[in-house]
Amino acid sequence: MDGSVAQQNLSLRRFSAAQLASFVERSHARLCAVLVLLSLACFLPGFTSLQPMDRDEPRYAQASKQMLESHDFVDVRFQDEARYKKPVGIYWMQSATVTIGEVLGVSEARTTIALYRLPSLFGAIATVLLTYWAALAFFGRRGAFLTAALMATCVILMVEARLAKTDAMLTACSVAVMGGLARAYLSRGAGVLPRRALLIFWAGFALGILIKGPLILMFAGLTAGILSYKERSSRWLLTLRPWIGLGFTLAVVLPWFIAIAIKSGGAFYSQAVGHDMLGKVGTAQKYHWAPPGFYLLSFFATFWPGAILAAIAVPFAWIHRKEEPVAFALAWIVPSWLVFEAVPTKLPHYTMPLFPAVAILTVMAISRHFVGPHRPLAKLSTVLIPFIPLGLTVGLSAVNWSFDGTLPYRALPALVAASVVALYAWWLFIRNRMLSCLWAGFISSVFLAIGVFGFAQLDLRSLKISDRLAETVKNFPSGTVSVGTLGYREPSLVFLTSTNLRMLDTGSDASSFLKNNSCAIVFVDRRFETDFRMENERLGLAPALSTRISGFNINSGRRVDIGVYSDDSGCP
Template structure:
């Protein structure tokens, strides 16, 4: 009797879960609501508490801050330096969110980096939802949901959702454009595309150009060219209303491009094209050189937890390459991927706009029972499923112990839970329970986001040099002190301390800075202190050592010891 009751309870539980899934799948709105909840779990932990991450994020945020300070929304500047590398789109979005936060009474809105991150958060959410929309051309609702969930839980999108940069929003624009292009190709001959599809496609193109220049055109153009060659005709593109769409796009993007040309005397184009884009093509810009194959290697970390499943699905893509949906996804991925691999300058997020297509192919392969432990080498390769959370748990614990002499106690239980969920995902895959393995991987990734960003980073105090130095400046007893820095020049310090932060080159410069009138504070890195003290002795001045701040600079790979010296009190 007890066994019968237990069996009935188990059946009822399974029936209830199946019924719940069935109810959710009946509505796009319900599925999208679940995707939003999953995304917020992955994107929000640490969104406010994570310090400005050098070097790119504070450069974008500082340039947006200066737009608000100067009321000049055409030119883009970092302190006195023109920042003519990317178009203005993301700066406008960041300025708007900060202005709104200030209007709503957010304290210190201009130096609250979370406000500058809101466009990236919205871009990441849009990427997930637009991946669902684009996937519906290839898969049923459940498959499209799983595809979008793989994007939401991918490490690269979780990172970019928290950084005030262009890349999350560019990914949203790209998948919007590619979703429209997929509908044009896969439904060719069916007549006119819905207005909503046309609007999403052309808004994705126009916004993508304003955010990061020609990249969205590369994704669309290379895919369209290959598919047109395959069809021996480009007539299918006419359903996108190209002439009308091109005119609308120009009306959106041309005003600023004309304004910046006039404002900068053409310097924007020589800098953006000549020194930024061509420099990346010709050589590894800003020490970001990497050999061909870098993105393939990085993929297994950046697209975790779906990466290893995607690798197992590669033979499926080759075997079914003549099928139109598979051909479209391959045309989306391969040419742009090869271009990125050929360019010497490489950063992991460059290929992120291609990941939705990889997720689509992966779920297609899973839905056709192609992915499983019976594939050659699959059982061995899936060791990478638990490798990432276990590696991060060990690595972050070691870093905290090395830098701060403690363990990340707040985040450690959640990191361990993430590792256990990943081990369960591995076990389910080996037992040929692929869907259960996917769900366990999604749960592991969500736990990893909470553990790493929500808690562990709080305990890595040595990595928070700029916030600690900025706190020293804020705690001075005088109002509006003049601040300078010697030896530590990270953009995050400019963002947190103020646009007028002075960057010094030598110890005597720092000494002469303090000699001037008014309340003054200078940060001196230990390597420069002997020259600084020698000049102070020569000038007969005795600045006050307010405090010392020690920590580790990730960008330089060095431990730093910085003295905060003040005068004029």
């Protein structure tokens, strides 16, 4: 009797789950609503509390802030330096969200980094929804949903959704373009594309150029070139209405490109193309060099939790490479990936616009029962599913203990939950329950986002150097204090304090700065304090040491100890 009741309850639960799945899958709107909720669960924890992440994020945010301060929406500058590396698109978006924040009464909107991150959040959510739209050219609703969910829960998109940079929005534009291109190729016998597909394609193309220049052209151009070679014809591209689309693109992008050419006297093009783009191709800029194979190795972290499943699907892609959907996905991935591997300058997020195609191939292989415990070494290799959350749990605990002498107690429950669910996902894979394995991976990713971004970063006080320094400035009357820094020059400090932050080079410069400004505060790294004090004695100055800020600068890779000196004798 008891066994019969238990069996009935199990059947009822399965029936209810099947009913729920059927109800949701009955409508694109419902599936998209679930994807938005999943995306927000992965992207929102820590969105407002994470400090500006040096160095790129505060450079973008500061340049957008200066646009608002100067009312010059053509020129892009960081303090007095022209920032001619990327087009203007993301700066306009960030300036717009900050302006809306000011209108809505957000306190200190121009130094609230979350407002500058909103375009990246919107770009990340758009990436997920556009991945769903693009995948509908390859699958039914369930396959498209799983493809988009793999993007929503992958580590690299969770990171970029929280950073005020170009990459999340660029990926959204790339998926829009590639989704339109896929429809043109896979339905080329029909001879016509729906207006919506054309609008999405060309809007993504134009906006992609305005955000990051020629990269969008590389993704689409290499894919189209390889497929045209395969077909021995490029006539299928005519369904994209290229002349009308190019006219629309030029109407969108030309005004600013002409304006910046006039404004900069051509310096934008020489720096953006000659220094930034060709510099990455010719020699690795600064410390971003990595050998070929870097993206292949980093992929297992950046595309978690789907990475190892994608690796198992690689033979499937090779075996079925002549099938049109597989051929398109490979043309999307392989040539651009090889370009990125060949370029000396490498960063983990560069390959992110290719990940939707990876997700498509992965779901395709899973749906055909290619991916499973029967594949060679699959049971062993899928230990990588729990390895990432387990590794982060141990690693963040060790870092927190080393830097701050404590453990991330608030984060540990979520991190442990992520690890346990990931272990369960591994067990489900071994039992060949692939759909359940995918869902367990998605849930583990949500817990990981809560643990890492929502709580762990709050306890890493030693990494929040600029935030803590900026707090000391708030003790002075707003708009009257002059601020200088010696030895610590991170862009986040400029963003959080003042565009006019003085970057000082020597102890003598710091002393002169205090002497020449009646209401002033200066941050002095311990390495320069001896010279600073000697110069103060020579000039007869006695600035007050209000506090010391110690921590770890992840960019320089060293500990810092900064004295906060002030002279408030002339403050109102």
